[in-house]
Amino acid sequence: MTGLTLVIGDKNLSSWSLRPWLAMKQAGIDFSERKILLDRPETKSEIRKYSPSGRVPCLIDGDIAIWDSLSICDYLAEKFPDKHLWPKDPKARALARSVSAEMHSGFAALRSLWPMNFVREDMRHLTYGVDDDIARIAEIWESARRDHAAGGPFLFGAFSIADAMYAPVVSRFVTYGPVVLPPRAAEWFATMRSLPAMKAWGEGAAAETA
Numbered sequence: 001m002t003g004l005t006l007v008i009g010d011k012n013l014s015s016w017s018l019r020p021w022l023a024m025k026q027a028g029i030d031f032s033e034r035k036i037l038l039d040r041p042e043t044k045s046e047i048r049k050y051s052p053s054g055r056v057p058c059l060i061d062g063d064i065a066i067w068d069s070l071s072i073c074d075y076l077a078e079k080f081p082d083k084h085l086w087p088k089d090p091k092a093r094a095l096a097r098s099v100s101a102e103m104h105s106g107f108a109a110l111r112s113l114w115p116m117n118f119v120r121e122d123m124r125h126l127t128y129g130v131d132d133d134i135a136r137i138a139e140i141w142e143s144a145r146r147d148h149a150a151g152g153p154f155l156f157g158a159f160s161i162a163d164a165m166y167a168p169v170v171s172r173f174v175t176y177g178p179v180v181l182p183p184r185a186a187e188w189f190a191t192m193r194s195l196p197a198m199k200a201w202g203e204g205a206a207a208e209t210a
């Protein structure tokens with residue numbers, strides 16, 4: 001037992017929560033989950049019991065609280081070095097960090113116009129306003145798979161934090177797409193959709209919305 005607790009929001013809605021949750025599941029890191037439903041009168045005060053930012057996700061490790069999805073992933077990479085949550089190769093690692101940060105700080109149009117709704121697969125939507133984001137994301141996925149993915153089905157071969165950071169985009173493309181992707185990006189997209197952990201998250205989302 002690691003004694004780690006990951007505080008998350010609704011599985012159907014909380015794209016930020018999905019990222020560290022998936023990273024931990026894929027890496028086989030044992031943790032307990034504490035879910036706080038979003039958009040309720042008590043949401044803020046409940047989250048603040050764990051997370052000083054008043055936002056989820058937040059990882060609790062004993063008396064240490066780590067909030068913000070990317071910083072949680074980084075903490076896990078440092079705590080579990082044998083899991084290689086960042087790619088081993090320095091060049092691939094630099095790129096994985098860059099595209100993870102690019103996701104974390106960018107793609108504002110996609111994030112606001114296509115909010116994650118994990119269970120929905122039928123919200124066909126115009127790409128107007130989001131096509132620049134889609135084009136850049138497709139370029140990231142295609143070039144990572146083309147140049148850095150030897151030996152595995154993920155963006156940088158073995159599963160890494162970069163895959164976790166883009167997992168909610170996979171859900172968005174399912175919900176609002178279809179989005180036409182170049183071949184290697186499309187393969188990665190299919191790999192992500194078929195991951196048992198993504199399916200398990202989807203089952204949790206479905207249970208919330210039933």
Ligand SMILES: N[C@@H](CCC(=O)N[C@@H](CS)C(=O)NCC(=O)O)C(=O)O
Pocket residue numbers: 009013014015016017038039043044054055056057067068069070
């Ligand atoms: N950049 C933050 C964003 C966290 C965030 O915005 N979380 C949302 C849920 S997905 C939240 O906690 N909302 C609750 C609220 O604002 O009351 C991260 O990466 O963790």
